[in-house]
Amino acid sequence: MKVGIIRCMQTEDMCPGTTDFKAVKDKKLAFEGVEGEIEVIGFVSCGGCPGKKAVTRAAEMVKRGADTIVLASCITRGNPIGFVCPHAEKMKAAIVQKVGEAILLLDYTH
Numbered sequence: 527m528k529v530g531i532i533r534c535m536q537t538e539d540m541c542p543g544t545t546d547f548k549a550v551k552d553k554k555l556a557f558e559g560v561e562g563e564i565e566v567i568g569f570v571s572c573g574g575c576p577g578k579k580a581v582t583r584a585a586e587m588v589k590r591g592a593d594t595i596v597l598a599s600c601i602t603r604g605n606p607i608g609f610v611c612p613h614a615e616k617m618k619a620a621i622v623q624k625v626g627e628a629i630l631l632l633d634y635t636h
Contacts, residue, residue, distance in 0.1 A: 527557075527564045527594055530587030531635065532580050534600040534611060535571035541606055543569060546598055546635040555636045556596065567592050572601065577617040584621045594630040595621060602633045 531546055549555045550564050557564060568587040573579025584595045597618065604610040611617070614633075622631055 527560055527562065528567050528592050529564060529594045529596050529632075530568040530570070530584060530590075530592035531566060531596045531598055532583060532601070533569065533571050533598040535574045537600040537605075537607060538571055541600060543598070545605075549636045556632050556634050572611075572617065575611075576613040577601075577611065578620075580617050581620045581624045585624050588625045588629055592629070594632060595625065596632040596635055599634045599636050605636070 529550065531543070533543065533546070546569075547566070550557055550566055553560050553564065567590055570583045570587070573583065587595065597614065599605040600607075601611045601617070602614050618631060618633060
């Protein structure tokens with residue numbers, strides 16, 4: 527599995543992504559049950575509200591080999607600030623429309 531992770535730009539200064547990378551490394555939480563190696567090929571922000579840059583960034587990571595796009599838990603679960611992105615559903619739909627349904631979209635990391 528080759529993953530591209532998209533995180534919330536609002537939480538970049540609070541979270542270095544440690545738990546995201548640990549979940550990948552340990553194959554836990556969103557990555558539980560994944561057979562074989564998991565390679566992170568990109569770790570980018572959504573570009574800020576309303577998250578429009580997430581679409582082109584997801585497409586670029588697919589172009590560079592990602593077969594899975596992951597919206598980090600800061601977007602979909604509000605970690606660590608307790609505020610879920612109000613644009614998460616639109617972002618997910620726009621990403622799927624851009625990269626196609628053959629690319630797996632996970633909507634959390636931990």
